[in-house]
Amino acid sequence: MGDRRADDRVLPITRWVALAIVPFLVVAAFLLFAFPQRTGELFAWAIAVPLSAFFLASAYVGGIWFFVGVVRARRWHSVKHGFPAVVVFAGALLLATLLHLDRFSQNLSFAVWMALYATTPFVVAALAVVQSPRDPRTPDSVDAAIPRRWRYVLAGIGAAALAFGAVVFVAPQFAMGFWAWPLTPLTAQVTGAVLTLTGVVNAGLLWDDRWSAFRTLFQAQLLSLVAISVSLVARRDDLLWERPMTFGLLVLVGGALVLYAVFTLRCEALSRRATASLRA
Template identity: 45%
Template sequence: MPARERVGIAGTDRVLLPVRWLAVVLLPFLLIAAGILILLPARVADLFAWPIEPPITGMILGAAYLGGIVYFAGVLFTAEWHRVRRGLLPVFVFSSLLGIATALHADRFTPNLSFVVWSVLYATTPFLIAAAAVAQRSADPGTPASRETIIPAPVAWTLVVVGGIATLTGLTMFVSPAAFIGVWGWDLTPLTARTLGAILSLTGFVNASMIIDRRWTSFRILYAAQLVSIAFVLTAIWVGRADVQWERPAAWGFVALLVMALGCYGGLAVWAERRMRRAARAGERAVDRQA
């Protein structure tokens, strides 16, 4: 983007049209993939880019896509850039890891149209996300919204630690998938282990931004996406519980981490939303008094 245009958006907090169009392009693919993986698990081998066994892993990938739908819908419809800015890094990491996994395990994929689409998306999305980050980098004014809730530092650091545990587990799983095969809560292959690793890495990269930005409005959409995703992951585990090997500690550890994350993220969202509503009511009363 020319330097003049970059200066033109500095501090405006607006989302550039090309970034909205990126959301328009990605949303249909996320919807289709989530629909196949969650609603048609028995047809994954025929309709998706690769057969995923057991189906629980495919449903968890679908749950991650549902979170992506919530996020990119936010990119498309939100009026303020800072509300979705912090999602770019997690999406970049997730898409990059799946792109690498595709290259490492190309022999596991089905040579069909879905694989062509999958390959194109994961070969290009990291670069498109990086371009969006560069184009928008000066748009966020970095100041609290008119009615803002600031996440307390202890809460922010707690969430950074919770997300860091998930991300450390995910990246370790991605780098050394063989170490998790045979000990995870259900059967894995190197490709499905790396896929789960990419999914687990998401939350830590979301929460890490709280080190430098504790505005609730910067995380409101992202936490809605995470809560949707976590809820559907837990649902996937319940639906696929027959494939879970509950005698393995990793099964219970994974569920415990999900429940902890759901409680922490949900609790923060409820607390922050209540504070924002109280601030809004106080503002309305102040206007009424002045009138």
């Protein structure tokens, strides 16, 4: 007899937590994009290079899409793979904060930042554990199976991003010597935390081939990549063009944007084909 909890339901508490997080992400993204030179006054700490502010804001753009998706989700499995990524990202930012408390402004924004990151990793992890048995591990009635080659390629890209992000986080002084724009130890660790997001999300592709389980997440990643691409163009004067990493990063971001877009369109086409077959 199957587990009666496997009803694929998103619990009310999960929706309410997601709904509570969204306004913080919206405000943070707005402040970082609109006032990158006033972060010391308006944000949690003074970010010297605007491109670092834009990079973090780009991650928040994807986060907004994801958490709105959680609020609207009809099925738990459609958002489940995003929760471990949020735990790792938020946990890394909490650790970076504790390591660099002297860099933060003593203002309302820092109080909100500290409250958010002191609670979010643990609350989101608890929700993931509570919700986990509710995934029936079956496809939607109309779903698409992600081709194996796509799953392995994207999981490999994610693993590389996760490993690179971990290196940047653990060795910020090392990262400061080669990164595409000037970093401080704090912004290096924040950058490393952002890089882990795609790695943790894409790891789920190794054991889950349901497109319905990744649609919202890849839409969020695409939005983040678009925001990062626009940021790199808008703040191109912040880039250190003499460093090889700069050209490499531009190629990687552009390539990832194209690859993720093609992958998403491919899976949507498979999903439409499945719908047409069901109606035939």
